[in-house]
Amino acid sequence: MLITSRDNNKIKHVRKLLDKKISMNEGLFVIEGENLVEEAIKNNLLTELYVLEGNKCNYNFNYDYVTLDVMKSMSPLNSTPRIIGVSKFINKNELGDRIVILDEVQDPGNVGTIIRNCVAFNIDTIVLSKGCVSPYNDKVLRSTGGMIYNINIIIGNLDNIIEEIKKRNIKIYGTSLKSSISLNNIPKTNKYAICFGNEGNGISENVLNKCDMNVRIDMNEQCESLNVGVSSGIVLYYMYKG
Amino acid sequence: MLITSRDNNKIKHVRKLLDKKISMNEGLFVIEGENLVEEAIKNNLLTELYVLEGNKCNYNFNYDYVTLDVMKSMSPLNSTPRIIGVSKFINKNELGDRIVILDEVQDPGNVGTIIRNCVAFNIDTIVLSKGCVSPYNDKVLRSTGGMIYNINIIIGNLDNIIEEIKKRNIKIYGTSLKSSISLNNIPKTNKYAICFGNEGNGISENVLNKCDMNVRIDMNEQCESLNVGVSSGIVLYYMYKG
Numbered sequence: 254m255l256i257t258s259r260d261n262n263k264i265k266h267v268r269k270l271l272d273k274k275i276s277m278n279e280g281l282f283v284i285e286g287e288n289l290v291e292e293a294i295k296n297n298l299l300t301e302l303y304v305l306e307g308n309k310c311n312y313n314f315n316y317d318y319v320t321l322d323v324m325k326s327m328s329p330l331n332s333t334p335r336i337i338g339v340s341k342f343i344n345k346n347e348l349g350d351r352i353v354i355l356d357e358v359q360d361p362g363n364v365g366t367i368i369r370n371c372v373a374f375n376i377d378t379i380v381l382s383k384g385c386v387s388p389y390n391d392k393v394l395r396s397t398g399g400m401i402y403n404i405n406i407i408i409g410n411l412d413n414i415i416e417e418i419k420k421r422n423i424k425i426y427g428t429s430l431k432s433s434i435s436l437n438n439i440p441k442t443n444k445y446a447i448c449f450g451n452e453g454n455g456i457s458e459n460v461l462n463k464c465d466m467n468v469r470i471d472m473n474e475q476c477e478s479l480n481v482g483v484s485s486g487i488v489l490y491y492m493y494k495g
Numbered sequence: 496m497l498i499t500s501r502d503n504n505k506i507k508h509v510r511k512l513l514d515k516k517i518s519m520n521e522g523l524f525v526i527e528g529e530n531l532v533e534e535a536i537k538n539n540l541l542t543e544l545y546v547l548e549g550n551k552c553n554y555n556f557n558y559d560y561v562t563l564d565v566m567k568s569m570s571p572l573n574s575t576p577r578i579i580g581v582s583k584f585i586n587k588n589e590l591g592d593r594i595v596i597l598d599e600v601q602d603p604g605n606v607g608t609i610i611r612n613c614v615a616f617n618i619d620t621i622v623l624s625k626g627c628v629s630p631y632n633d634k635v636l637r638s639t640g641g642m643i644y645n646i647n648i649i650i651g652n653l654d655n656i657i658e659e660i661k662k663r664n665i666k667i668y669g670t671s672l673k674s675s676i677s678l679n680n681i682p683k684t685n686k687y688a689i690c691f692g693n694e695g696n697g698i699s700e701n702v703l704n705k706c707d708m709n710v711r712i713d714m715n716e717q718c719e720s721l722n723v724g725v726s727s728g729i730v731l732y733y734m735y736k737g
Contacts, residue, residue, distance in 0.1 A: 471735070472616060473615055476615035480724065
């Protein structure tokens with residue numbers, strides 16, 4: 254079928270999913286491009302598929318063709334994609350053995366970069382506090398480099414999740430500029446959870462107090478702090494190169 | 496004096512400096528906020544200063560008051576600053592002992608993050624190829640976290656500069672995903688130059704061939720590459736923690 258109107262109910266629904274609240278409520282998010290659509294199909298998470306008219310579609314999945322105008326109406330990007338899908342969230346609510354916890358990280362580029370770092374350095378689960386930017390935000394998806402389906406994502410209450418991690422005997426490391434313990438003094442193990450905080454304020458005091466140990470990255474005192482995407486890369490690389 | 500018109504010649508000149516070409520030709524760039532203005536004064540690089548009417552200015556520097564409308568016309572940011580200055584470039588054309596070389600790095604956020612990493616990990620000179628985004632671009636300045644005056648910046652022809660570095664017996668390390676040498680096998684020394692490449696294409700072949708050694712950052716094969724801001728952080732931290 255060819256959808257020619259922006260006011261088609263299916264198309265209106267896709268547009269609504271670009272809103273964080275509605276996306277969170279429904280557990281669905283919008284993906285653009287062949288790469289992410291293929292990953293969604295592989296993971297049995299794709300629920301809808303729209304292809305720009307005039308393009309071939311070889312996926313074994315029920316889809317609709319749409320006009321250029323309709324495609325544009327669904328994409329927040331400047332360049333119009335040839336393919337758009339709707340995917341279920343990746344959330345499995347299962348904790349792994351190597352966990353990253355994000356406490357109120359707000360910048361989409363930073364969250365995307367951290368997800369990419371997590372996949373690069375063998376993190377199996379990323380936990381985001383409810384105040385973080387949604388990992389399913391279009392800007393986050395662009396910064397992940399297509400890595401979103403390569404990691405288990407949990408969005409929830411950090412207090413409860415940290416308790417769960419502790420029950421499983423996994424050590425939780427906080428990151429703090431004020432800590433007296435240098436990263437290079439942290440023992441390398443197979444199971445660990447590492448927490449990174451908000452761009453301006455760092456990890457909230459409440460969460461910091463629950464960490465087993467807080468570490469700092471040594472640096473020249475002229476520099477006040479690093480970008481959180483960079484500091485996550487340094488810490489995760491250190492733990493990975495065991 | 497209070498400047499009330501956007502068409503004032505001094506104000507028109509500030510606006511022109513927001514253009515990369517004009518900024519490069521004149522060796523001047525626009526800075527916003529107390530932090531950068533103070534650094535520019537400290538470094539004897541400030542040439543002009545404009546203060547939003549109604550605000551105090553305690554700097555021992557000749558300045559003009561401007562109306563809100565005039566201030567807005569000079570700032571590419573959404574939030575209007577209380578103070579705007581014009582600064583000379585930091586370029587000293589002197590090579591230090593710990594050098595970062597950027598080959599066609601295009602994204603302002605990445606260049607800003609790399610400058611911040613350089614200051615954090617004791618790099619004294621950053622060299623940018625002419626095709627890189629200008630380090631004096633307003634988006635770069637925001638991502639540096641105010642660190643722009645803490646490093647020597649050289650913009651120039653990489654061929655000539657690499658030759659100069661070699662003459663000084665400083666080893667040049669390239670970064671490449673295809674390299675067989677892992678970062679952790681690199682000897683830690685007091686003098687080094689490290690080269691990072693374009694976001695999509697990496698370091699150009701010509702430059703890569705001139706490097707003494709090319710290194711890779713080990714990572715899970717599911718991940719194709721890291722963000723260049725992140726990889727620079729990992730490599731520079733490794734060299735810093737000698």
